[in-house]
Amino acid sequence: MSKFSFANREQWMKEVEQEHFDVVIIGGGITGIGTALDAVTRGMSVALIEMQDFAGGTSSRSTKLVHGGLRYLKQFEIKMVSEVGKEREIVYNNAPHVTHPEWMLLPIYRDGTFGKYSTSAGLRIYDFLAGVKKQDRRKMLTKESTLAKEPLLKKDGLIGGGYYVEYRTDDARLTIEVAKKAVEKGAKLLSYVKADSFIYDEDMIIGVVGVDQFTGKKINVQGSKIVNATGPWIESLVKKDRIIEGKHLFHTKGVHIVIDQSIFPLEQAIYFDTPDGRMVFAIPRKGKTYVGTTDTKYHGDLRNPVAGLEDKLYLIEAIKFMFPDVQVQMKDIESSWAGIRPLIREEGKGPSEISRKDEIWISPTGLISIAGGKLTGYRKMAEQIIDAVAADLKKRGANIGPCITKHLRISGGEFEFPTDYGRYVEEKTEEFIRAGFSHEEAYSLASTYGTNSEILFQLAEEIEETEGLPLFIRLLIRYSVYYEMTMTASDFFVRRTGALLFNIEWVKKWRKPIMKEFESIFNWEKELVERNNKELDKMLMEIEQVV
Template sequence: MSEFSFTQREQWMKEVDQEQFDVVIVGGGITGIGTALDAVTRGMSVALIEMQDFAGGTSSRSTKLVHGGLRYLKQFEVKMVSEVGKEREIVYNNAPHVTHPEWMLLPIYRKGTFGKYSTSAGLRIYDFLAGVKKEERRRMLTREETLAKEPLLKQDGLIGGGYYVEYRTDDARLTIEVAKKAVEKGAILLNYVKADSFIYEADRIIGVIGEDQFSGRKVHLLGTKIINATGPWIESLVKKDRIIKGKHLFHTKGVHIVIDQSNFPLEQAIYFDTSDGRMVFAIPRDGKTYVGTTDTEYHGDLKNPVATLEDKQYIIEAIKYMFPDVQVQINDIESSWAGIRPLIREEGKGPSEISRKDEIWISPTGLITIAGGKLTGYRKMAEQIIDVVAADMNKQGFNFGVCLTKHLRISGGDFETPTDYNVYVKEKKNEFTHVGFSQEEAHYLSSIYGTNSDILLQLAREIEETEELPRFIRLLIQYSVKYEMVMNVSDFLVRRTGAILFDIQWVKKWRKSIEEEFRKIFKWNEETVESNNKELERMIMEIEQLV
C-alpha cells in the first residue's frame, strides 16, 4: 500500500506548486475523491485539494446507507432509481468491508404513506429497476410477521410490511478507502488546503491557488481541466469564477440522533412514516440505535452545522409516534450529527420533494462543476464527469480511455466476490488473536480494514501497550496516521473510527491519552495541542448539548 501520511503530504505540497496536471479537483468528499479515482485510472495526472479533512462535510454526515431511494418512485424519478439502484450492487461488490446488506422493514398502516398494494407494486418495480438479485428481492409480510421482525412497532392500524434490502455503510470510511485507492493509482490528494482563487490565461481557467490551512503557504496547481466538487460550497467557489445564470443551489439540513439500545432496543432496521408524512430511518448499529433524517431548508454555517433542540425534538416525537412503548427523552440522546445536502433548486417544491439528481455545469471559463447527487451514485457521477473531460481532451490530441471503476475494488476490498469477505474475516480474526488481541478487537480489525489487515498485523508486531494507551488504540492511531492521512485528533475520532458518533463514552475515557499520542507523533507544540483540544471539545459539545 502507498504511504498516505502527513510526511507524504509535506512532500506533495512541495511537488505540486507550479506543476501541470491533466485534472485538478477542488473538493475531497466522496464525489471529488471518486472523480480523482476515475481520472487517474484512465491515465490522467490528478491533484485534489480539500479545505477540511477528507469527507469533512456531507460525506461523513449522511444516513450511512448505500440505498436506491425507494421514495423517489413516488416522484416518478424512474431513471434515477434505476441507475442508483444498480450502483448499490457495484459499490457493494467493490467494497464489501465497508458496505453490508441490511434488510429493511417498511411497516404498512391504514392511511399511511404507502398502502399494501402500492408498497408491493413499488418494491417489485424497485427490484426490477435496480436489478436486485433473487435472494434479496422484496417480500411482503403479514401483520404478525411484521411484529415478529420488530415488536416495538405501533400496532394500531398496522396491516403488514414490506421487507427489502438496502446496504449499510460507513460513509466516511468509504470515502477514505476510495481515496487510498486513488493514491495507490497515482493521484495526489491534499487535505486542509483551501481553494483561494483561480488562475486564468486568455479568459480560460488554467489552475487553482490553494492555501495550506496549517502553514498559510500558497500552492499553484495548474490543470488542463479544473473540477469543482465542493458540495455545499459549490456556489461560493463558482462565484470566485463566474456566476452561472439560472443555476442555484438549495441547501437542506438532515439530522440524525444516536440512542443507546438500553433505551431504544431496536432489533430491525425500519423505514417508517412520521405523523407529518415524511419518511425516517431507524437503524440498530453496534449497541446503539440511530434515527434520521430531517429535511429542512438551511441558511447557516456550512462548515459546522448542528442538530438544534427543535431538530432533536422532532426525531424524538417521530420515535414516539412509531414506537409508542419506547419512552425516550431528549436527555437519552448520546450524540447527533447534521449534514447539508447541496440540491439544485426547483421552484414550487419543498425540501423533501426536490430531486437528488446530479447535474454538470460548465462555466464560460471552462470550470466544470458537479452538483446534487447521492452517496450511492458517487462512482457513476465521477464516470459522467470524466467522460466529459476525456472527450474534450481527446479532441486536443490526448488518448484517454473509458471508465475502469465499475469493477475496480477499492482499498481493502480486494475480494473476488463479497462472499469471500466473511471467510477472510474469520481467518484474519484468528491471526489477530494470535498476536495478542481480544476476540472483539480482532473482529473489528479484520472486518473494518478488509484486505488491508495484513498491514495492520505487521504494524501490530511493532507496537507495544503503554500505561496510557492499550495496544489496540495505538495500532488504530498508527495505521490512520501512516496510511489514511490523519492530521489531527478529530480526523481520527470522527472520520476514521466514527467513535465520537457511536461511542462517545469511549472517546471521553481515552481522549487525553489519544491527544498525547498524537502530540508525540506529530511533535506538536503547546499551541497546537490546545488548538486540537478546543476543536474536539467543540465537537463533543455540539453533539451532546441541547443547542
C-alpha cells in the same frame, strides 16, 4: 506506490506546484474523491485539494446507507431509481468491508402513506429497476410476521410490512478507502488546503491558488481541467470565477440522533412514515439505535451544521409515533450529527420534494461543477464528469483510457467476490487473536479494514503497548496517520473511527492518552495541542448538548 501518509504531505505540496495536471479537483468528499479515482485509472494525472479533512462535509454526515431511494418512486423518478439501484450493487461488490446488506422493514398501516398493494407493487418495481438478485428480492409480511421482526412497532392500524434489502455503510470510511485507492494509482490528494482563487490564461481557468490551512502558505496547482466538486460550497466557489454562471443551489439540513439500545432496543432496521408524510429511518448499529433524517431549509454555517432543538424534538416525536412503548427523552440523545444537501433549486418545490438528481455544468471559463446526487451514485457521477473531461483532452491528442471503476475493488475490498469477505474476516480474526488481541478487537480490525489487515499485522509488530494506551488503540492511531492521512484529532475520532458518533464514552475515556500519542507523532507545539483540544471540546459540546 505512495502511502497515504501525513509524512508525504509536505513533499506533495512541493510536487503539485511543479507539475501540470490533466485534472485538478477541488473538494475531497465522495464525489471529488471518486472523480480522482476515475481520472487516474484512465491514465490522467490528478491533483485534489480539500479545505477540511477528506469527507469532512456531507460525506461523513449522511444516513450511512448505500440505498436505492425507494421514496423517489413516489416522485416518479424512475430513471434515478434504476441507476442508483444498480450503483448500489456496484458499491457493494467493490467495497464489501464497508458496505453490508441490511434488510429493511417498511411497516404498512391502514391510514399510512403506503398501502399494502401499492407497497407490494412499488417494491417489486424497485427490485426490477435496481436489478436485485433473486435471494434479495422483496417479501411481503403479515401483521404477525412484521411484529415478530420488530415488536416495538406501533400495533394500532398495522396490517403488514414490506421487507427488502438496502446496504448499510460507513460513509466517511467509504470515502477514505476510495481515496487510498486513488493515491495507490498515482493521484495526489491534499487535505486542509483551501481553494482561494483561480489562475487564468486569458479568460480560461488553468489552475487554483490553494492555501495551507496549517501554515497559511499559498500554492499554485495548475491543470488542463478544473473540477468543482465542493458540495454545499459549489456556489461560493463559482462566485470566485471571473464569469459567474451556473445553477442556483438550495441547501437543506438532515439531522440524525443516536440513542443507546438500553433505551431504544431496536432489533430491525425500519423505514417508516411520519405524521407529516415524510419518511424516516431507524437503524440498530453496534449497541446503539440511530434515527434520521430531517429535511429543512438551511441558511447557516456550511462548515459546522448542528442538530438544534427543533430537529431533535421532531425525531423524538417520530420515534414516539412509530414506537409508542419507547420512552425516549431529550436527555437520552447520546450523540447527533447534521449534514447539508447541496440540491439544485426547483421553483415551487419544498425541501423534501426537490430531486436528488445530479447535474454537471461548465462555465464559460471552463470550470466544471457538479451538484446534487446521492452517496450511492458517487461512482456514476465521477464517470460522467471524467467522460466530459476525457472528450476534450482527446481532442488535444491525449491518450485517455475507458472508465474501469465499475469493476475496480477499492482499498480494503480486494476480494474476488464480495461473499469472500465473511470467510476472510473469520480467518483474520483468529490471526489477530493469536497476535494478542481480544476477540472484540480482532474482529473489529478484520471487519473494518478488510484486505488491508495484512498492513495492520505488520504495523502491530513494529509498535509496542505503552502505559495507559493499549496496543489496539495505538494501532488504530498509527494506521490512520501513516496510511489514511489523519492530520487532526477530530479526523481520527469522527471520520476514521466514528467513535464520536457511536461510542462517545470511549472517546472520553481514552481522549487524553490519544492526544498525547498524536502530540508525539506530529511533534505538535503547545498551540496545536490547544487547537485540537478546543476543536474536540466544541464538537463534544454540540453533539451532547440538550437544548
